[in-house]
Amino acid sequence: MKAIPAYVMRGGTSKGLYFKASDLPSDATQRDAILLAAMGSPDERQIDGMGGAHPLTSKVAVVSPSTREDADVDYLFLQVVVDEARVTDAQNCGNILAGVGPYAIEQGMVSAQSDVTDVRIHMVNTGALAVARIQTPNGEVQYEGDAAIDGVPGTAAPVMIDFLDVAGSSCGALFPTGNAIDEINGVAVTCVDNGMPVVLLHASAVGATGQESPAELEAKADVKAKIEAIRLQAGKLMNLGDVTNKTVPKMSLLSAPVHGGVVNTHTFIPHRVHDAIGVLGSVSVATACVLAGTVASDYVNKAADNSSQSQILTIEHPTGAFTVEMDISGANALNTFSVKRAALLRTARLLMRGEVLVPNQCQPVAE
Numbered sequence: 418m419k420a421i422p423a424y425v426m427r428g429g430t431s432k433g434l435y436f437k438a439s440d441l442p443s444d445a446t447q448r449d450a451i452l453l454a455a456m457g458s459p460d461e462r463q464i465d466g467m468g469g470a471h472p473l474t475s476k477v478a479v480v481s482p483s484t485r486e487d488a489d490v491d492y493l494f495l496q497v498v499v500d501e502a503r504v505t506d507a508q509n510c511g512n513i514l515a516g517v518g519p520y521a522i523e524q525g526m527v528s529a530q531s532d533v534t535d536v537r538i539h540m541v542n543t544g545a546l547a548v549a550r551i552q553t554p555n556g557e558v559q560y561e562g563d564a565a566i567d568g569v570p571g572t573a574a575p576v577m578i579d580f581l582d583v584a585g586s587s588c589g590a591l592f593p594t595g596n597a598i599d600e601i602n603g604v605a606v607t608c609v610d611n612g613m614p615v616v617l618l619h620a621s622a623v624g625a626t627g628q629e630s631p632a633e634l635e636a637k638a639d640v641k642a643k644i645e646a647i648r649l650q651a652g653k654l655m656n657l658g659d660v661t662n663k664t665v666p667k668m669s670l671l672s673a674p675v676h677g678g679v680v681n682t683h684t685f686i687p688h689r690v691h692d693a694i695g696v697l698g699s700v701s702v703a704t705a706c707v708l709a710g711t712v713a714s715d716y717v718n719k720a721a722d723n724s725s726q727s728q729i730l731t732i733e734h735p736t737g738a739f740t741v742e743m744d745i746s747g748a749n750a751l752n753t754f755s756v757k758r759a760a761l762l763r764t765a766r767l768l769m770r771g772e773v774l775v776p777n778q779c780q781p782v783a784e
Contacts, residue, residue: 419779420772421451424520425467426478429512429763430568430693430736433476434467434773435520438493441479447779449495449504452477454775456497463499467773472664472689475499478513482526488539488546490521496664507663508587509542509612511696515576515763518549519558523767529553543586545612550577560766567737568693573764580700580759583612587665593655597710597751601647601654607711608655611704611756613697614666616651617712620683623647627672627681631690631735634670634683644668644685660687667698671713678731678738679706680716694734700759703730703741709749 424435434455442448453459456475457466468475477495484491494510497503518536521527527536534553539546552559552574562574584591588610598605607617620627623643625634634640648668652660660666668685675681684691684698694702705713707728726748732739742760747753 418774419451419777420774421455423455423771423773424523424767425769426516426520427569427766427768428478428514428516429566429696429765430473431476431510431512432469432474432768433478433513435478435480435516437524438479438481438491450779451775452495452497452504453502454779455773458497459500459502461500468497468499470499472496472499472686473692476510476513478517478520480517480520480524480526483537483539485539488537489527490517490536491539491541492517493541503662505664506542508614508665509540509545509697511578511612511700512763514538514540514547514696515549515578516765518551518576519560519765519767522551522553522558529556529558531556543583543612545583545586546581547583548579548581558767562764564762564764566762566764567734567739569764573766576763576765578696578761578763580612580697583697583700583759584756585610586612587614588655588657591704591754591756592708592751595751597708598712599654601650602643604643604647605712606647606651607705607713608651608666609701609705609711610655611697611701611759613695613701614655614657615669615698615701616648616666617669617671617702617705618647619712620670620672623670625670625683627670627683628675629683631683631692634690641685641688644670645688648685648687667695669694669698669702671716673716674733676733676738678733679703680713681733683735691734693736694732694739696761696763699732699739699741699761702732703743703759704756706730707743707745707748708751708754710751
């Protein structure tokens with residue numbers, strides 16, 4: 418067996434393996450074969466690996482000292498598909514991102530400061546930058562604290578994340594179709610990419626109520642078929658090409674809020690329903706909420722003048738809510754709208770450190 422140093426960490430509402438880039442093969446095919454073996458894919462139970470039999474617990478962070486002068490570390494996110502022999506780098510993950518700063522400090526890639534340490538992270542998947550503020554009293558990462566996030570039991574130390582330049586990072590534009598609303602298969606949709614390509618649509622437009630549990634939605638074959646048909650067309654409109662075998666765009670079903678938030682969401686990622694909502698997915702949804710004329714803006718009470726302001730938006734999801742802070746300008750028209758800043762709170766916890774064992778001959782699975 419081959420032993421590879423690894424950490425198991427929870428980042429936000431996800432969990433995965435964290436590796437130093439130097440501990441994995443530089444060849445992507447060889448690397449992916451190792452990661453499939455490490456996670457136990459393809460197998461819906463991932464019984465012969467470290468994966469948790471769900472997309473949210475079959476994730477990988479590959480971290481290294483940055484190649485950029487404006488960043489401390491490079492972070493490559495890899496989604497290991499549970500039931501297919503496939504690893505994809507087609508998206509970022511803002512939840513796993515929450516563990517990158519602590520991991521970089523633990524590995525000596527970034528020196529801890531006195532009380533808090535800011536880690537500038539280059540998200541390799543899209544080229545965007547984020548700054549994670551890590552609690553480091555006495556020069557060590559502190560994981561315990563009193564910050565709570567929905568979808569994770571208990572509390573932990575806060576990890577504040579500022580996203581610096583994520584608009585259009587995957588699709589080339591914040592609203593890649595050039596429209597606030599498009600119509601696909603007779604359904605009004607808003608296509609947005611503020612760090613994560615997302616297609617927003619009313620839950621009622623595809624035969625859902627927005628009150629279902631994730632399991633109930635996943636059991637609705639007709640609803641899933643309608644959503645996937647829209648997703649395949651939206652992918653081309655969003656400059657993502659054929660997205661049949663891609664994990665983006667995500668599909669977010671919108672409905673009226675039930676717990677005092679701005680809007681209620683159920684997000685297909687893209688075929689399973691997220692128990693919460695992804696970090697960057699929530700930023701994209703919040704972005705659509707504050708631009709006049711989008712599908713999401715139907716749920717938002719806007720002031721008469723929304724041209725320049727800071728906003729705090731609470732996005733509801735199946736297990737709670739997600740608060741996004743945004744500085745925006747020009748929200749009354751697509752051609753003047755811009756996002757100056759998006760920030761949010763996550764937590765992270767180191768679960769285990771050691772070595773993950775894989776067979777000596779990890780062979781790529783034939784196409």
